[in-house]
Amino acid sequence: MLLIYCPHCGEHRDEEEFHSKGQAHIARPLDPDNCTDKEWGEYLFFRKNPRGLHHELWIHATGCRKFFNVTRDTVSYEIKEVYKIGERPSVVATAS
Amino acid sequence: MSDIIAPTKPTAEQGASAASIALMDQLAGPAVRAESPLYNADLATKARQGAKTGGVTLQEHKLLGHLVIRGSQDNAAFLAGAQAVLGFDLPTQPLTSAESGALSVRWIAPDEWLLIAPGREAFDLENRLREAMSGHIAIVNVSGGQTVLELSGPDARAVLKKSTPYDVHDSNFPVGKVVTSVFAKSQAVIRRTGEQNWELVIRRSFADYLWLWLQDASAEYGLVVKD
Numbered sequence: 462m463l464l465i466y467c468p469h470c471g472e473h474r475d476e477e478e479f480h481s482k483g484q485a486h487i488a489r490p491l492d493p494d495n496c497t498d499k500e501w502g503e504y505l506f507f508r509k510n511p512r513g514l515h516h517e518l519w520i521h522a523t524g525c526r527k528f529f530n531v532t533r534d535t536v537s538y539e540i541k542e543v544y545k546i547g548e549r550p551s552v553v554a555t556a557s
Numbered sequence: 558m559s560d561i562i563a564p565t566k567p568t569a570e571q572g573a574s575a576a577s578i579a580l581m582d583q584l585a586g587p588a589v590r591a592e593s594p595l596y597n598a599d600l601a602t603k604a605r606q607g608a609k610t611g612g613v614t615l616q617e618h619k620l621l622g623h624l625v626i627r628g629s630q631d632n633a634a635f636l637a638g639a640q641a642v643l644g645f646d647l648p649t650q651p652l653t654s655a656e657s658g659a660l661s662v663r664w665i666a667p668d669e670w671l672l673i674a675p676g677r678e679a680f681d682l683e684n685r686l687r688e689a690m691s692g693h694i695a696i697v698n699v700s701g702g703q704t705v706l707e708l709s710g711p712d713a714r715a716v717l718k719k720s721t722p723y724d725v726h727d728s729n730f731p732v733g734k735v736v737t738s739v740f741a742k743s744q745a746v747i748r749r750t751g752e753q754n755w756e757l758v759i760r761r762s763f764a765d766y767l768w769l770w771l772q773d774a775s776a777e778y779g780l781v782v783k784d
């Protein structure tokens with residue numbers, strides 16, 4: 462069982478209180494009506510699946526119900542950092 | 558990673574331009590019998606006929622007024638409006654609560670609080686809060702959707718330990734702290750109101766289930782129901 466830090470509650474809470482919502486920092490196309498099918502399809506369906514550092518969106522589902530970002534190592538499951546929506550990650554992969 | 562990192566927040570002025578809102582007093586008046594979510598548990602009879610001593614005491618504080626208050630801490634008119642009506646500040650420190658007289662406020666999230674007041678005062682409070690606040694705010698009367706249970710006694714903490722993964726030790730859960738967490742596969746807003754007193758705000762739809770759970774979890778210590 463992992464303890465995950467919620468940046469809104471300001472303390473570590475049980476994994477059971479959280480849900481992962483997949484890849485973070487996905488920008489919705491600003492002009493959806495004029496997207497190509499490829500652009501729209503990539504926005505809707507295509508996600509990264511990296512081996513190593515991954516930036517993910519999580520929600521403190523049974524706590525404060527707020528979203529936040531997590532940088533996580535998909536190999537070790539180690540959470541490298543937690544940061545609020547609107548902030549930039551400080552731990553980033555060196556080569557992609 | 559995208560360059561766009563956050564959506565733009567609506568300003569206080571943008572929120573203020575919203576159209577007026579239809580308000581409804583949810584109380585039907587004294588002629589209509591009100592039933593708490595635990596009406597079918599018949600706690601009054603349990604209190605009369607059940608055990609008089611035991612390690613855990615359970616009491617429902619029923620038919621209170623519950624208002625969800627939402628707004629940004631950046632909006633000074635929101636915080637000042639709450640202070641003016643309640644007589645005390647909304648607790649902005651995470652996981653804290655504040656109370657004065659019959660009013661109590663729990664921090665739920667950075668932009669959300671739960672105010673509990675006497676049932677008959679909820680509608681008046683809602684109106685006065687709306688009057689005193691401006692900007693991008695929301696007040697929702699959720700009185701019918703939840704109820705308050707108080708667990709007390711020397712073994713109340715042991716019952717909590719069975720029910721939630723949250724650490725309820727003194728060092729982590731002082732009096733006045735409030736957390737929303739998993740509770741017996743459901744969810745509860747848990748607040749410590751005294752050395753041996755804990756308040757649970759639970760959902761109406763889970764009330765019967767949690768009542769059954771609490772009876773089972775308390776059985777080994779002896780459960781006293783108080784009306």
Ligand SMILES: [Zn+2]
Nearest residue numbers: 467470521525
């Ligand atoms: Zn949280």
